[in-house]
Amino acid sequence: MNDHKFFTKKILTENPVLVMTAGICPAVAVTESASSGLLLGCGTLLVLFLSSLPATLMKNIIPEKAVCASHMIIIAAFTAVIQMIFYSWFPQVTEEVGIFIPLIAVNCIVIESVNGFARNNPVLPTLFNGLGTGTGFLLVLILMGIIRESMGEGTLFGYSLFAGDMTLMPFAVLLPGGFFLLSLLAALNKHINRKTRQKEKNMTNNDREEEKISS
Amino acid sequence: MKEKSFFDKYMVSLAVIICFFVVSAGLVFGTHKLLEYAALQKVVKEKERTEKIICRNSLLLLKQHVFFSENSKKAIKAAKEKEEQEKKKDKEKDKEKKDEDKKKEDNKEKDKDNE
Numbered sequence: 001m002n003d004h005k006f007f008t009k010k011i012l013t014e015n016p017v018l019v020m021t022a023g024i025c026p027a028v029a030v031t032e033s034a035s036s037g038l039l040l041g042c043g044t045l046l047v048l049f050l051s052s053l054p055a056t057l058m059k060n061i062i063p064e065k066a067v068c069a070s071h072m073i074i075i076a077a078f079t080a081v082i083q084m085i086f087y088s089w090f091p092q093v094t095e096e097v098g099i100f101i102p103l104i105a106v107n108c109i110v111i112e113s114v115n116g117f118a119r120n121n122p123v124l125p126t127l128f129n130g131l132g133t134g135t136g137f138l139l140v141l142i143l144m145g146i147i148r149e150s151m152g153e154g155t156l157f158g159y160s161l162f163a164g165d166m167t168l169m170p171f172a173v174l175l176p177g178g179f180f181l182l183s184l185l186a187a188l189n190k191h192i193n194r195k196t197r198q199k200e201k202n203m204t205n206n207d208r209e210e211e212k213i214s215s
Numbered sequence: 216m217k218e219k220s221f222f223d224k225y226m227v228s229l230a231v232i233i234c235f236f237v238v239s240a241g242l243v244f245g246t247h248k249l250l251e252y253a254a255l256q257k258v259v260k261e262k263e264r265t266e267k268i269i270c271r272n273s274l275l276l277l278k279q280h281v282f283f284s285e286n287s288k289k290a291i292k293a294a295k296e297k298e299e300q301e302k303k304k305d306k307e308k309d310k311e312k313k314d315e316d317k318k319k320e321d322n323k324e325k326d327k328d329n330e
Contacts, residue, residue: 066228070235077239081246088250 003124010132013196016109017140017182018189023109026100027141028178034157037145038138039093040100043082045134047104048113050078052130055118071115072105079105109137144181148172 016022023044031037051074062070083101086094094101104110113133118126149155152173154162171177 062231063228065225066231069228069232073232073235073239077242080243084243084246084250088254 003128006125006128007132007135010129011136011139012189013193015136015140015189016133017137018186019193020109021186022112023107023137024182026103026107027137027144028175028182030097030100031141031144031148031178032152032173033096033149033155034142034145035093036097037141039086039090040097040104041134041138041141043079043086043101044104044107044110045131045138046082047075047078048110048130048134049127051075051110051114052118052126053123055114056121056123056126059119067119068115071111071119075110075114076105109133140185143185144178147181148178152177 010016014020017024017027026040026044030040051071054074055071058070059067079102082104083094086101113130117129121129146156149157150161151169152167152171154160154165154167169177172181
């Protein structure tokens with residue numbers, strides 16, 4: 001498999017939130033506003049990418065018994081670094097996101113990617129996998145944040161979209177609204193995946209038939 | 216065969232974990248210091264900027280003050296000159312009045328003498 005396919009695969013066909021249903025808790029809890037979703041998504045992406053690198057580079061040095069602990073230390077260190085940077089650069093949004101930034105360290109997406117994928121694969125696929133997983137998570141968070149904020153509060157990144165205090169669907173900001181939207185996105189993603197798979201199948205069938213005819 | 220002790224079993228793993236812990240702590244501490252330094256630099260720059268603004272404003276005030284004091288000096292000078300001129304004029308008027316009075320008195324005396 002080409003290395004870049006690890007990146008594209010993790011965005012649609014193996015999206016961590018929509019397909020693997022991992023990291024749902026921050027995805028629903030934080031996406032009340034688009035800026036919070038963007039910040040948490042960026043934080044997760046950075047922690048994933050930065051932690052994957054040392055984990056894959058030192059996979060032959062670290063003894064089997066110390067792998068899990070070492071990876072946890074790496075992830076925790078990068079999470080602390082990202083949290084400090086976010087606090088100094090975007091204090092208000094970081095305050096809004098709150099506990100979910102330090103909780104990146106125990107996010108199952110990050111742990112699975114670093115502890116599961118990085119220790120068994122070479123550098124480039126690991127980096128592409130980390131980037132793809134992080135980007136998939138980030139895209140879902142941004143999309144959910146944009147939809148929930150615009151529908152529920154009538155604003156986008158803090159700027160009001162409609163005149164006055166008009167809101168289209170106040171239910172979207174609440175937790176049930178988040179779950180509802182997540183399920184809708186998952187269904188949409190599944191539909192797109194099924195369509196693309198069918199197209200690929202048809203293409204391969206056509207190729208086989210052409211080969212049969214030519215032979 | 217002698218069984219391995221706990222230390223022999225886990226020595227390498229522990230050493231690796233401790234190494235990772237120390238490096239991670241260093242990374243976090245370094246980032247903290249770097250961010251602190253950046254924040255300090257920002258404050259220093261802000262302070263320099265405000266000091267520059269204050270200096271510029273005080274310079275402007277000083278220029279304004281000099282301009283006003285020069286103007287006021289000129290105004291005082293002009294006022295003094297005007298006052299002197301008015302005094303001169305008054306004196307001349309007084310003189311003229313006195314001359315007229317004298318003339319009138321002389322005329323009256325002449326008239327009396329004629330009578």
